Amino acid sequence: MIQQRKSPNAPASLAGRRTWNGKDVQEALYADQDGKCYLCESCTEQYYQIDHLRSRKNYPEKTYDWANLFLCCSYCNGRKSDGFDDIVSPCDVPCEEIFDIDLKPGCKAVEISVRRADVPGAERTRELLHRLHNGKSAGMRDFRENLFYKKLRGAVLDFACCLKEYKNHGTPENRAKVAELLKIGKPFLAAKMSLLRDCPALLEDFRQETIWNRSQTEG
Numbered sequence: 001m002i003q004q005r006k007s008p009n010a011p012a013s014l015a016g017r018r019t020w021n022g023k024d025v026q027e028a029l030y031a032d033q034d035g036k037c038y039l040c041e042s043c044t045e046q047y048y049q050i051d052h053l054r055s056r057k058n059y060p061e062k063t064y065d066w067a068n069l070f071l072c073c074s075y076c077n078g079r080k081s082d083g084f085d086d087i088v089s090p091c092d093v094p095c096e097e098i099f100d101i102d103l104k105p106g107c108k109a110v111e112i113s114v115r116r117a118d119v120p121g122a123e124r125t126r127e128l129l130h131r132l133h134n135g136k137s138a139g140m141r142d143f144r145e146n147l148f149y150k151k152l153r154g155a156v157l158d159f160a161c162c163l164k165e166y167k168n169h170g171t172p173e174n175r176a177k178v179a180e181l182l183k184i185g186k187p188f189l190a191a192k193m194s195l196l197r198d199c200p201a202l203l204e205d206f207r208q209e210t211i212w213n214r215s216q217t218e219g
Ligand SMILES: [Zn+2]
Pocket: 037, 038, 039, 040, 041, 042, 072, 073, 074, 075, 076, 077
């Protein structure tokens, strides 16, 4: 999960308060979120849905509220449902600074930890991210949860390889390969950020590449 940006003007179709998933809403969310699910950071392509950050069931007044709508993959939307109304507000806080998403070698569980417990909703968000990354209990992932885990693990291992190459041979080519995987449209940036944090010198080298969507809260 990384911080999200949202176009300041709500799509016109929301004004009628009859539908929240008009074509203009879908297109605006897709552009704002670089085609990725705001929760798991998978590229959504065909499989996106529109999630109400605060659920329709518990916050009916926010049903057509532009600030409450996010692009989400069907995998995450189904698991979040209306049981996680109290997670962090993704446009307001630098999510990638609040959580670590660690895939320990040889360990099948993905470790989700809170780095900034002072942020409202952080612990509840950790619970949701844990659910998305590990299923109901680690090692007991269902078929779809396992597919997601394999996709995440593959991307993180690829990134770790590129990072190691760059660490051993800091050539411009190796640097460019790492930078490419840190572009905002690429999946799983928060997990990549967690890997970078393990090595402060590398984090410093890629500081510019790891400032995503921060202009709204800076200055
Ligand atoms: Zn997702």
